[in-house]
Amino acid sequence: MAFIEELLAKESYTKSELVELLQVTGDGRAKLFSKAAGIKEKYLGNKVYLRGLVEMSNVCRKNCLYCGIRSGNQKVNRYNLTDDEIVDAAIFAWKNKYGSIALQAGEISTREFATRVEGLLGKINAATYGELGITLSLGEQDEDTYRRWFQKGGIRYLLRIESSNQELYKKLHPNDSLHDYKTRIECLKSLRRVGYQVGSGVMIGLPFQTLEHLADDLLWMQEMDLDMVGMGPYVEHPDTPLFEYREQLLPIAERFDLSLKMTALIRVMMKNINIVAPTALQAIDPLGREKAIKVGANVVMPNITPGAFRNDYKLYENKPCVDDAADDCKNCLDARIQLAGHEVGYGEHGDSPHFYQRKNAQ
Numbered sequence: 001m002a003f004i005e006e007l008l009a010k011e012s013y014t015k016s017e018l019v020e021l022l023q024v025t026g027d028g029r030a031k032l033f034s035k036a037a038g039i040k041e042k043y044l045g046n047k048v049y050l051r052g053l054v055e056m057s058n059v060c061r062k063n064c065l066y067c068g069i070r071s072g073n074q075k076v077n078r079y080n081l082t083d084d085e086i087v088d089a090a091i092f093a094w095k096n097k098y099g100s101i102a103l104q105a106g107e108i109s110t111r112e113f114a115t116r117v118e119g120l121l122g123k124i125n126a127a128t129y130g131e132l133g134i135t136l137s138l139g140e141q142d143e144d145t146y147r148r149w150f151q152k153g154g155i156r157y158l159l160r161i162e163s164s165n166q167e168l169y170k171k172l173h174p175n176d177s178l179h180d181y182k183t184r185i186e187c188l189k190s191l192r193r194v195g196y197q198v199g200s201g202v203m204i205g206l207p208f209q210t211l212e213h214l215a216d217d218l219l220w221m222q223e224m225d226l227d228m229v230g231m232g233p234y235v236e237h238p239d240t241p242l243f244e245y246r247e248q249l250l251p252i253a254e255r256f257d258l259s260l261k262m263t264a265l266i267r268v269m270m271k272n273i274n275i276v277a278p279t280a281l282q283a284i285d286p287l288g289r290e291k292a293i294k295v296g297a298n299v300v301m302p303n304i305t306p307g308a309f310r311n312d313y314k315l316y317e318n319k320p321c322v323d324d325a326a327d328d329c330k331n332c333l334d335a336r337i338q339l340a341g342h343e344v345g346y347g348e349h350g351d352s353p354h355f356y357q358r359k360n361a362q
């Protein structure tokens with residue numbers, strides 16, 4: 001096992017070393033996980049920060065081949081929360097000292113939507129005295145829109161690259177200008193220019209995906225100098241084109257294991273970024289998020305979407321918490337995080353230390 005110890009002691013990794021590390025088992029795997037846990041403890045302490053997740057709308061202009069709410073899925077009951085419903089959810093998060101919320105929706109890129117979100121951010125900040133840290137996850141927009149939202153108090157933005165490999169990206173999306181890899185990269189650069197804490201990430205265990213792809217994804221995240229990472233297992237959805245390839249997928253337990261290793265490795269590689277324990281992990285294992293927290297994740301996104309709509313925002317199968325109310329998740333998560341030996345950072349934004357490190361260096 002000396003080999004693994006030597007590898008883990010290195011300051012940076014090559015692609016082939018990462019491929020090696022993604023395959024460790026037994027004692028080597030335990031060493032990787034404990035290294036990642038130690039780094040998190042040293043750089044970020046034992047706090048886990050919350051982002052109350054509001055799924056604003058499942059209307060989407062895109063047709064990603066893996067996603068349950070893709071525009072081509074006619075079985076979806078489309079909804080659009082009202083501003084009041086969203087502001088109420090934000091007030092719930094604020095009263096319960098969540099510290100932050102995340103607004104997520106399918107991708108809508110009209111001028112009306114940009115203006116609506118601008119107004120909504122104003123309403124949320126007015127109702128919560130500007131105390132919440134607001135993360136946006138609203139897809140690809142032009143730089144001007146990103147800037148308008150930033151000026152209204154959006155401070156972080158999540159836009160996953162899904163796969164950093166262009167060829168694989170093409171296999172996961174319709175081949176048209178609406179689903180263009182280069183546009184996505186440009187959006188991530190715009191977000192950085194505007195001043196957001198920028199987050200991205202990938203799905204793990206996709207059809208056609210290899211360990212080499214995943215190693216490249218890790219190097220890509222490092223190269224992009226991300227402030228936040230959110231990545232999780234691919235979970236097939238029956239009403240999507242990619243469902244056809246389900247026989248070729250890794251068994252779900254292996255996708256889960258790879259997701260934990262990816263989380264641990266990105267923590268080892270990027271010591272002071274924020275890493276989300278993805279909800280999709282819990283679709284596979286009831287203790288999925290806790291396991292991610294133990295190997296390097298420090299952010300959890302409890303769902304605070306009004307209960308009646310949670311079932312309609314199904315990107316993948318077995319989505320957890322769809323039958324729970326926001327209050328249920330609050331108590332449940334607090335207990336879970338404590339059981340994982342961590343503490344919830346109530347009332348704190350829990351911003352990415354990496355972001356401030358870069359800013360102060362400029």
Ligand code: 5AD
Binds near residue numbers: 066232233280
């Ligand atoms: N399995 C796992 N994650 C998915 N997403 C979309 N569809 C799936 C799926 N079937 C993820 C994408 C997207 C995020 C909002 O949800 O990574 O960026």
Ligand code: SF4
Binds near residue numbers: 061
């Ligand atoms: Fe729309 Fe996002 Fe689903 Fe793609 S992954 S179809 S952009 S909600």
Ligand code: FES
Binds near residue numbers: 303329332
């Ligand atoms: Fe939603 Fe446990 S986190 S019920």
